[in-house]
Amino acid sequence: MLDMDYSPLLLSLKVAAISTFFVFVAGVFIAYLLAKRDFFGKSILEALFLLPLVLPPTVVGFGLLILFGKKGWIGSWLLEWFDFQIVFTWIGAVIASIVVSFPLMYQSAAAAFESLDERLSNAARTMGASEWRVFWSVVFPLAWPGLLAGLVLSFARGLGEFGATLMLVGYIPGKTDTIPMAIYFAVESGQMEKATFWVVIIITFGFSLILWVNWWSKRNIRRFTKS
Amino acid sequence: MKRFSFFTLFISLTVLLVGCSDTNETEKSGAVDREKPEAELLISAAASLTDVLEELKGPFEEAHEGITVTYNFGSSGKLATTIENGAPSDVFLSASSKDMNDMEDKELLVKESRKDFTENALVLITHKDSNRTISSFEDIDPAALDHLAVGEPESVPVGRYTKETLESLDLWESLQEKLVLGSDVRQVLTHVEMGNADYGVVYSSDAFITDDVKVLAEANAVWHEPIVYPGAVFAESKHQDAAQQFLDYLTGEEGKETLQKFGFK
Numbered sequence A: 001m002l003d004m005d006y007s008p009l010l011l012s013l014k015v016a017a018i019s020t021f022f023v024f025v026a027g028v029f030i031a032y033l034l035a036k037r038d039f040f041g042k043s044i045l046e047a048l049f050l051l052p053l054v055l056p057p058t059v060v061g062f063g064l065l066i067l068f069g070k071k072g073w074i075g076s077w078l079l080e081w082f083d084f085q086i087v088f089t090w091i092g093a094v095i096a097s098i099v100v101s102f103p104l105m106y107q108s109a110a111a112a113f114e115s116l117d118e119r120l121s122n123a124a125r126t127m128g129a130s131e132w133r134v135f136w137s138v139v140f141p142l143a144w145p146g147l148l149a150g151l152v153l154s155f156a157r158g159l160g161e162f163g164a165t166l167m168l169v170g171y172i173p174g175k176t177d178t179i180p181m182a183i184y185f186a187v188e189s190g191q192m193e194k195a196t197f198w199v200v201i202i203i204t205f206g207f208s209l210i211l212w213v214n215w216w217s218k219r220n221i222r223r224f225t226k227s
Numbered sequence B: 001m002k003r004f005s006f007f008t009l010f011i012s013l014t015v016l017l018v019g020c021s022d023t024n025e026t027e028k029s030g031a032v033d034r035e036k037p038e039a040e041l042l043i044s045a046a047a048s049l050t051d052v053l054e055e056l057k058g059p060f061e062e063a064h065e066g067i068t069v070t071y072n073f074g075s076s077g078k079l080a081t082t083i084e085n086g087a088p089s090d091v092f093l094s095a096s097s098k099d100m101n102d103m104e105d106k107e108l109l110v111k112e113s114r115k116d117f118t119e120n121a122l123v124l125i126t127h128k129d130s131n132r133t134i135s136s137f138e139d140i141d142p143a144a145l146d147h148l149a150v151g152e153p154e155s156v157p158v159g160r161y162t163k164e165t166l167e168s169l170d171l172w173e174s175l176q177e178k179l180v181l182g183s184d185v186r187q188v189l190t191h192v193e194m195g196n197a198d199y200g201v202v203y204s205s206d207a208f209i210t211d212d213v214k215v216l217a218e219a220n221a222v223w224h225e226p227i228v229y230p231g232a233v234f235a236e237s238k239h240q241d242a243a244q245q246f247l248d249y250l251t252g253e254e255g256k257e258t259l260q261k262f263g264f265k
Helices: A007-034 A042-054 A057-068 A073-082 A090-114 A118-126 A131-160 A163-169 A179-188 A192-226 B002-034 B047-063 B076-084 B097-105 B157-168 B172-178 B185-193 B204-208 B240-251 B253-261
Strands: B039-046 B067-074 B091-093 B115-119 B122-127 B148-151 B179-182 B199-203 B213-218 B228-233
Touching: A007 A042, A007 A090, A007 A131, A007 A179, A042 A090, A057 A073, A057 A090, A057 A163, A090 A131, A090 A163, A118 A131, A131 A192, A163 A179, A179 A192, A179 B076, B039 B047, B039 B076, B039 B240, B047 B067, B047 B185, B047 B204, B047 B240, B047 B253, B067 B076, B067 B240, B076 B091, B076 B097, B091 B240, B097 B157, B097 B228, B115 B240, B115 B253, B122 B157, B122 B185, B122 B204, B148 B157, B148 B185, B157 B172, B157 B185, B157 B199, B172 B179, B179 B185, B185 B199, B185 B204, B185 B213, B199 B204, B204 B213, B228 B240, B240 B253
Parallel strands: B039 B067, B039 B091, B148 B179, B148 B199
Antiparallel strands: B091 B228, B115 B228, B122 B199, B122 B213
């Protein structure tokens, strides 16, 4: 077991971390922009954001191939102008991961912002705080438990992403073999020991993550209610 | 006026057609009601057989009243794993003797039923719009390509044959960085069809069913183990007679013709 190739672990962590970073920034920004605002077509826009959550991975993968394939709409353009290829690279895995985990982040952030007491932000504004300051000193800290939940969910989802990734980036040992990919091919080829190893790793990881978030949010609620 | 009459014609034709198909269906379902299907065969088959078997399904069911056929397609390696782990199945149609031998060693098969029913060849393909012009496997230049799509060699038979071929040409090692491994032969085909991989190695029968790829070369049969397709009935099957009938049909005249029609040998 010790002579195992650990590259899937590192790759999975890298892909999930980078994807979570983009998803977090974009999710928080867009959710804040749309929260407490009502305009024509908002529900359609939100439905569009959440769509990857309900679509089968094969549909997401197909869509990504159409967009980012070498002959795809964006893919052919990237290739021509920047000689840059997304299919069959780990960056493709990041993109697949972003698409499937964005809905989770957006949903959590939107809920967190919606439930904030508008009077607190307004109080800050009456004291002359800029919108930037209001966001960082009032809104963000108050919404943080919700945002953290979204962050962790997105990371876990990114770590587990498989279907769309397999379709977009294929399986290239050492380059695009994330843990779910390694498990799939180990099972297919009957290497049950290898599969079990990665299954145990990913279950342990996911379990500790959820345990930690629950513990953290409980402690936080207690702190808020005490003060 | 002209348009009106055309429209009327269209409508009446549609009504006519719908009417016809309706009566057909009621007749069919009536027949099914009278004679309940005796056997529902579940056939686990190599992904490369997808189109042939779909084509054979209708005629076979028509010729064998009471037997219905359901397919489970996948790489032969994956199918072998799921079956060994207890997934129910009546017939196994594999793209490699190796997976079939494993099954036989574990005594999962009805030994006498095993029969090789067709052969295939390995071809090098590229996208139809590609301007790549090499004409032999020996001409593959690892430095001149970004991605070569092949089957995953441990679980996908076409991948194992490809590995053997490229190893006998001393290319396997130098191509390591460029290989994209597909989970079955059809995924390898898709990688090339969509123009994402420069080359791919699939069975000649797979290249046969699509217009989006062109065949550059066929592998010399001495470079790899013979690509034979063995089929067998499972010892656990509850419908062994029906399963045997399906195998007989596949190895019979009609099966052979259809296989040839789809590029098998």
